[in-house]
Amino acid sequence: MKNRALVSIISKQTIPNYIFNKDKLMEGDEMLFIATQEMKNQADWLVQTLKCTDDEKEIILLAQNQEEKWNEMTDAIKTHLSHDKHYVVNLTGGTKYLSLAIYHLFCKYDSEFYYIPFPRNVVLKPFQDEEEAINYRLKIDEYLSLYGLKFRPLKRQTVRNKEYSEIFFQLFIQGFSENDSNILKIIRENYRDDGIKNIKSVELGINLKRKEIPIPGLTDFLDRIHFGNKENSLSKYEAQYLTGGWFEEYVYNKIKESIPADDMAIGVKLRKDEGVFDNDLDVVFTYHNHLFVIECKTGFDTNKMFNEIVYKAAAIKESMFGLPAHTYVFALSEDNEQLNKVAKSMNIIYYGKSYFTEIEKWNQIIGQILKIAKK
Numbered sequence: 001m002k003n004r005a006l007v008s009i010i011s012k013q014t015i016p017n018y019i020f021n022k023d024k025l026m027e028g029d030e031m032l033f034i035a036t037q038e039m040k041n042q043a044d045w046l047v048q049t050l051k052c053t054d055d056e057k058e059i060i061l062l063a064q065n066q067e068e069k070w071n072e073m074t075d076a077i078k079t080h081l082s083h084d085k086h087y088v089v090n091l092t093g094g095t096k097y098l099s100l101a102i103y104h105l106f107c108k109y110d111s112e113f114y115y116i117p118f119p120r121n122v123v124l125k126p127f128q129d130e131e132e133a134i135n136y137r138l139k140i141d142e143y144l145s146l147y148g149l150k151f152r153p154l155k156r157q158t159v160r161n162k163e164y165s166e167i168f169f170q171l172f173i174q175g176f177s178e179n180d181s182n183i184l185k186i187i188r189e190n191y192r193d194d195g196i197k198n199i200k201s202v203e204l205g206i207n208l209k210r211k212e213i214p215i216p217g218l219t220d221f222l223d224r225i226h227f228g229n230k231e232n233s234l235s236k237y238e239a240q241y242l243t244g245g246w247f248e249e250y251v252y253n254k255i256k257e258s259i260p261a262d263d264m265a266i267g268v269k270l271r272k273d274e275g276v277f278d279n280d281l282d283v284v285f286t287y288h289n290h291l292f293v294i295e296c297k298t299g300f301d302t303n304k305m306f307n308e309i310v311y312k313a314a315a316i317k318e319s320m321f322g323l324p325a326h327t328y329v330f331a332l333s334e335d336n337e338q339l340n341k342v343a344k345s346m347n348i349i350y351y352g353k354s355y356f357t358e359i360e361k362w363n364q365i366i367g368q369i370l371k372i373a374k375k
Helices: 016-026 037-050 070-078 096-106 138-145 162-174 178-190 199-204 217-226 236-258 304-320 337-345 359-373
Strands: 003-009 029-034 057-061 086-089 109-112 122-124 132-133 263-271 276-286 292-298 325-331 349-351
Touching: 003 016, 003 096, 003 132, 016 037, 016 138, 029 037, 037 057, 037 138, 070 096, 070 337, 070 349, 086 096, 096 109, 096 263, 122 178, 138 263, 138 276, 178 217, 178 236, 178 276, 217 292, 236 263, 236 276, 236 292, 292 304, 304 325, 349 359
Parallel strands: 003 029, 003 086, 029 057, 086 109, 292 325, 325 349
Antiparallel strands: 122 132, 263 276, 276 292
């Protein structure tokens, strides 16, 4: 029996290559990757995410512009092929010219051909009408790795439980008093990144360190909102929770109970190798090999602030995630058609306050996500 080799043509969209290999790979199979010079990084990311050993993989890296020279290209590939192998060829990636050349070349060998009409989770076989389901489902870390992203271990633990986040949501919707709002503002501006080591000291304004300022009434405030704490301190995560992180957890829990996501995480920290980006992704989940990213904001002080958030989300999407990512801004500001238009122009979907206070509108969000995933 001939050894099998799965053949991938590398392009900017690495996901069709990855899910094809994960779905078709059998014990003893080899993997053959064909890439142009421009796609070398994508080939490296794919190999790294697949965790291929040297014995399992072979990479054919075409010379500069060789993909536009038919005879040079096919001759370069042919030197790596053998009539003693059975090739399972994924034609999804690469340029049309390169894909055509590979089809023409591999027809001379023992080969079968497939094509993925991504983002649909099916494979098609040339000259046949039947389609075959792709059963493999991506995890978040796989998706990020396939785009060459560096990220910290994914966080799936919340600061407070689902029930408390729902309580805090109601407190926010009802509105805090001026004094309580001022306490939250001080925490946001002075303690969000470090937390509060000694609540009593900060409340009384004694033994304060540099940049620390008093917060009169802090203990009573925490008692009123039932933010139980036995340590006389607030960790930085608790400070972040009180000043907006609670909404991330609220959305995380709402999505979790509404959609059977394949993978889900909160507070994902990532950056590019070049260091151009260094960002937190509030709520992230994968579902049917789609990536969904949600930016959560309790409100916007100005339209300028909203624009900055949308531009940031659009830049991350364009530079990091590629076409398959779906990016949203969820906010507790009043609905605003102008904000909707700004977000839509950047290929971002914006949902305002009413979508979280009215169950019918929340169901619209869920329905839209389910519709995307079933395409």
